Amino acid sequence: MDLVPVPPGLLPAQPSCAGEAGTWCARFYRWTNNDFLAASADAIMSKGSAIALIIVLSLLVRWLIHRAINRLIEGATNGRVTRLLLRGAPARLRAATTPVTAQRRTQRARTIGSVLRSFTSAVVLLVASAMVLGEFGVALGPILASAGIVGIAIGFGAQNLVRDFLSGMFMLLEDQYGVGDVVDLGGVNGTVEAVGLRITTVRDIKGTVWYVRNGEILRVGNMSQGYAVAVVDVPLAHTADTAQAIELADRIAGERLQQQDVAEDVIEPPQVLGVDKVTTEGVVLRLTVRVNPGRQFAVQRALNAAISDAFDEAGIPRPLGSLSLLDPQGPAGAEKGSVQG
Numbered sequence: 001m002d003l004v005p006v007p008p009g010l011l012p013a014q015p016s017c018a019g020e021a022g023t024w025c026a027r028f029y030r031w032t033n034n035d036f037l038a039a040s041a042d043a044i045m046s047k048g049s050a051i052a053l054i055i056v057l058s059l060l061v062r063w064l065i066h067r068a069i070n071r072l073i074e075g076a077t078n079g080r081v082t083r084l085l086l087r088g089a090p091a092r093l094r095a096a097t098t099p100v101t102a103q104r105r106t107q108r109a110r111t112i113g114s115v116l117r118s119f120t121s122a123v124v125l126l127v128a129s130a131m132v133l134g135e136f137g138v139a140l141g142p143i144l145a146s147a148g149i150v151g152i153a154i155g156f157g158a159q160n161l162v163r164d165f166l167s168g169m170f171m172l173l174e175d176q177y178g179v180g181d182v183v184d185l186g187g188v189n190g191t192v193e194a195v196g197l198r199i200t201t202v203r204d205i206k207g208t209v210w211y212v213r214n215g216e217i218l219r220v221g222n223m224s225q226g227y228a229v230a231v232v233d234v235p236l237a238h239t240a241d242t243a244q245a246i247e248l249a250d251r252i253a254g255e256r257l258q259q260q261d262v263a264e265d266v267i268e269p270p271q272v273l274g275v276d277k278v279t280t281e282g283v284v285l286r287l288t289v290r291v292n293p294g295r296q297f298a299v300q301r302a303l304n305a306a307i308s309d310a311f312d313e314a315g316i317p318r319p320l321g322s323l324s325l326l327d328p329q330g331p332a333g334a335e336k337g338s339v340q341g
Contacts, residue, residue: 065120179193181293188212233284244316
């Protein structure tokens, strides 16, 4: 079959440099048969090496930063950093490091390490992207100005979210509380089930799960750090012999705390503080004992039952309005840890 010749005006345009043998323009045109790529061959090759160098260096910098963060987190989780910081510290502080605190330290370090790795990756990516655009001759001034305006708009719109994240970071760094701690977050009382950068999950005594935004937490009461104090208030009638009641409460408390179910939770011997309150219904004796974190409620219940039975057997008179003596709020206050006699 005979080929029909194509008129010269219909032939595809060919850059003039495509006819120069040995040039990048000629090679690109031969490889791609594209006049735009051929005409831009010299720019692509001259800028390509710089762009490749930027990409390689950015990946190297990212790897080095992540490696440093991982080594720091590894040192924090296996105790090397803690031992270094506690070197020369009082024995009381060194002894305070328990398996529970070590587990919380590990969880906190890993969370902070994940945030730092994500932040550094984003910063390196943005800087490398700006440098690559600069190699192509793109004016970065308008882009940075636009990005600044967009950032301000996002900051105003998501200021609550930013506040939650910043509060979560400081809570983790300061170790205000951790998973398993019994806390009072100002309106929400219970056991911490999860600690995130934005929200904290707390389950109260009724089993309700509360999701509290970290930015809304203005105060934290932690009942699980270091030690806890079990407080037992025992109501007595006005006619009761307080000296006999104090002696009996001290003896019964000492015997009860030596039993196996609570002996491991006790840190110091109990202290009978004496008469703590005098009302129209009667008087209230207060007894305290220092226990392990989170075990104050179990010890309170054990002491309350033992002392109450001992007083009944000894015939020590009790007031009829015992509940009102201990907690004016009634059963609602008992849910927060009050122990009735």
